[in-house]
Amino acid sequence: MPLKIAILASGRGSNAKALIEAIEAKTLDATVQCLIANVDGAPVLDIARQHGLEAHLVAHRGLSREQHEANLLAILEGYEIDYLVLAGYMRMITPEFLAKFKGEHHFRILNIHPSLLPAFPGTNGYEDAYHYGVKVSGVTVHFVDEGMDNGPILLQEAFPRLDGDTIESFKARGLALEHQVYPKSLQLLAEKRVCFRYNPMLKRSYVEVKAHVPC
Ligand code: GRF
Secondary structure (H helix, E strand, O other): OOOEEEEEEEEOOOHHHHHHHHHOOOHHHHHHHOOOOOOOOOOOHHHHHHHHOOOEEEEOOOOOHHHHHHHHHHHOOOOOOEEEEEOOOOOOOOOHHHHEEEEEOEOOOOEOOOOHHHHHHHHHHHHHHHOOOOEEEEEEEEOOOOOOOOEEEEEEEEEEEOOOOOOHHHHHHHHHHHHHHHHHHHHHHOOOEEEEEEOOOOEEEEEEEOOEEEO
């Protein structure tokens, strides 16, 4: 059964595009039920429409967070969705919204972050890592929880900082990696290879990816 996803995005949409193209190329067994953007004129809306997907603008401007999230849920409730996939969605999500996506062990919301979490959380992952002077950075796909960039990590991949890298070349290398890692992460879910474990010392759930067998 293909994984049913909805995508929530704010801007450029290169990750949304990578996911859509992976589905079209049949390397990701999923269907995009709909895409929602919160910013009027966001290029991601055109990307979705060009690929024949249902795209909605649910603008946050001028609304309280609660009202905006109620509008999002009103649309999302019209679709059957296994996972809500954040792809450059630049807003925090409230615990009330999260609760609507409660799964057995985790919330059914995923995010991609431009650093090797828990290093460099926040909105400028690439810039923060680059200016810190890291020699290796990376990208992280994680389940979303109440904390910022905090939920259980599903997949991480690293990339090197090369001699002569500028912030632009560093970011471009990271973004190209994001476009591989996000579809790969979702495919693990589609194949039911994502198992949740609990670490009582840290009081944290973490993910174990199984090689073949479903959990
Ligand atoms: C990506 O770098 C992603 O990791 C971060 O926001 C950026 C979104 O880019 N959360 P795009 O809109 O997918 O091109």
